[in-house]
Amino acid sequence: DKGLVKIYVYKLDGVQMNGLDTVGSASLSLTQADVEKLENNAFAAAQAAVHGGAQQSWRVCTPASFDDDACARSILSSVGRKLFRRSLVDDELTRWDGIWQQASQAYGDFDMGLEFAIAGMLQSPSFNYLVEVGVGDSDDRVLTGNEMASRLSFFLAGTTPSDELLDAADDGELDSADGVRLHARALLADPRAKETLHRFFDEKLGLSDVLPSVQRPDAGLTDAVRADMTNETLSFVDDIVWDRNADARELFTGNFTYLNDELASFYGLPLPGSGAQFVRVSVDPSTHRAGLLTQGAFLARFAHEHRTS
16 A cells, blocks of 8 residues: 555645636545655655656765665655645654664665655655744734745745755744845845746736737737736746836836837837847827836737637
């Protein structure tokens, strides 16, 4: 029986709620097929990790024998901290070590024990859920440092917290507003922060749906133009948020945009002479163009099927 750990949650891609994938995923009920997918994926990932070429990057020791329990516990403690975004408590480590022992003894193979234990971790609610239990009284409960590290990292960088951020949490650096602010600013300097903000606007404005929507050949909406419209909007956001740290109201009022020659030609605007490269151009207020709501990506995405907006 490979199902050594009960399965509680499985993320289904493409199901949105309030325009966001993560909100939709958090509100799904599970079918037996979903549970089987999670189990199959967990074992495929564990097998690739344990037997793949990158295995030495996460192993913290080399076993002396197939039943080297001390080495197994060290590896599982390290892996568990990465997967659960916190250090394992003693009872948890003993439970995962027990799974390793069963499998390694059954197969006479240290790595097979790791494969089963890691596959179990990947099916655990501590991995699949963003757990926020907090500490303190019910009326004055606050997030733990590790919970805050996960919230910050997923929110700002779109990924699990780094070892450095988890270390900061363990050292109490995220227990104060000043500490949270300091590490949040560090995360905003991570290149992945820009990708995460792009993903937010992509989901919220439906930018990925610009390509298949509004099939009107007479409108001139080629695939290249649709892709340029998406780039226009994301470049516009980058200007306000990252380049200038400007007033957020400019998202709706900014009298400028980003164009290349092809998109400018589609809009009937003067060519910027930049070829395929996007450059910042001013927009005449008399044209009634300002901000996200008058850009091609938004208009094409939410246009009526038979009208171009």
